[in-house]
Amino acid sequence: MYPRIEIDLDKLKHNANLLSKKCREHNIETAVVTKVYCAFPEIVDYLKDSGVKYIADSRIKNLKKLSSIDLEKILIRIPMLTEVEDVVKYSDISLNSEIEVIEKIDETCAKLNKKHKIALMVDLGDLREGYFKEDELFEVVGKTLELKNVEFVGLGTNLTCYGAVIPSKENLGRLCELGQKIEEKFDIKLSFISGGNSSSLHLLDKGEMPSRVTNLRLGEAIALGKETAYSQDIKGAYQDSFKLVCEIVELKEKPSIPIGEIGVDAFGNKPHYEDKGIRKRAIVGIGKQDTNVDGMSTVDPKQEILGASSDHLIVDVTESDRDYKVGDTIEFNLEYGALMAATTSDYVNKVFKCEEKLAENV
Structure with missing residues (x-):
């Protein structure tokens, strides 16, 4: 029946394998972002063994239908207060920028007898989500560490999606510097520094990715074989999956x-x-x-x-x-x-x- 989208799972898996291997060479774990194809289980189940560590999506409904797939799941859209219970049930990590929501997640974890990992988003100039002021970020880190049922694991950022700011050694370096300051100030060790999306890949080729970045969230790079800072085809990847x-x-x-x-x-x-x-x-x-x-x-x-x-x-x-x-x-x-x-x-x-x-x- 037509119209129809023909989805080549083998080409997608090739792209996922290629990029997760590339990231691992720089000690970076990959999250496959599934929102562009509505997290079809047929696709995600095929990609789960391609070296990716996380499934990431902006919709809780998508993560819910992937609950049987045994990979950690990241909610990449900052959560709504009205969906917190499902956030706790169907995601392992959420990217956050409001203490009220984090406190609600903690309360819900207590009620459901669950734990949940929190990463705080930092706005590096793209002017979408995240903490822009350093003192406000540190204040929320302190409050989050006082909560009993959530685990503060690190920081994340997003670039190019709204303000079209290109990831660089300098702006991602600042993210890593903030992580180091937090570790020193609160005497903790962060395990998760998410350096953005497919637009950050060009830094790997240039040798300019800060060494403290531990995670990239890749959607378009896997789906369409393109990096999104300069919209260039990725060498060795398929663009026609x-x-x-x-x-x-x-x-x-x-x-x-x-x-x-x-x-x-x-x-x-x-x-x-x-x-x-x-x-x-x-x-x-x-x-x-x-x-x-x-x-x-x-x-x-x-x-x-x-x-x-x-x-x-x-x-x-x-x-x-x-x-x-x-x-x-x-x-x-x-x-x-x-x-x-x-x-x-x-x-x-x-x-x-x-x-x-x-x-x-x-």
């Missing part, structure tokens, strides 16, 4: 410019068109309700995506070497945002491929 396949529902030759006064489209935008004369246009059954069209590209370089509405996507196939017919399919590569939207959509079927076998999850 995910492929979107859509069925042609209409195939006609039409002008390249709409006829009549141009207003705004269904999304409030006023489009612009280039006159290329009569073109062969294929409409496939997918649209903006299903994915981020701006993050798609055709596998065939002789094809061009012209645009999309909620339910239809139009592709110029005039120059393609293939003589398409209605019912044929067109294949697309996906960037991170398009992949996340398409895997989240109930209208896009998911097909898992491993060792030449296909299994469909509709």
Whole structure:
């Protein structure tokens, strides 16, 4: 059934093995971030033996459905007060930036007779989550250490996702320096210094990763074989583990410019068109309700995506070497945002491929 995402589990496992080995060479443990593909158990179960130490996700619902997989689980979105009980039940470590939430986690641990690990997030300038002021961070460390049912294990940071600040030897060095100050001030040893996400990988190649970093949280690097600081392909990794396949529902030759006064489209935008004369246009059954069209590209370089509405996507196939017919399919590569939207959509079927076998999850 179409549209569908074909997921090559062997390519994903290759990427996970490649990157976890690379990280271990620098004494860094890897967390595989599973949110981009909704933590499909079929994928995560296949990756669990690829050298990764943790499963990381931003949604408790995702971690809940992975509870049978025997790897430590990290909640990477700072927890909501209203979800604390599930945080304690379904994650082993959470990244935190509010003492009220940490105290609630401690209370809940007491009620459920469980322990939970706390890492405090530090804002190094990207201006998303985390403690920006050193004195405030130290105050919360002290309060957290007084709690009986949680274990303070270390620090984390996030870069590039909001402010697009690139990880560097200097800013991650500051994270490590804060960790050292905390160890000296409170006479403790931190076991967890999480130096960010796939955008930090370039520091390994440059030999500039601070030695105190013990963890990286890798999502796009494993899923799409890219580091995200400079959007470069990772040498030896696959960039096509995910492929979107859509069925042609209409195939006609039409002008390249709409006829009549141009207003705004269904999304409030006023489009612009280039006159290329009569073109062969294929409409496939997918649209903006299903994915981020701006993050798609055709596998065939002789094809061009012209645009999309909620339910239809139009592709110029005039120059393609293939003589398409209605019912044929067109294949697309996906960037991170398009992949996340398409895997989240109930209208896009998911097909898992491993060792030449296909299994469909509709």
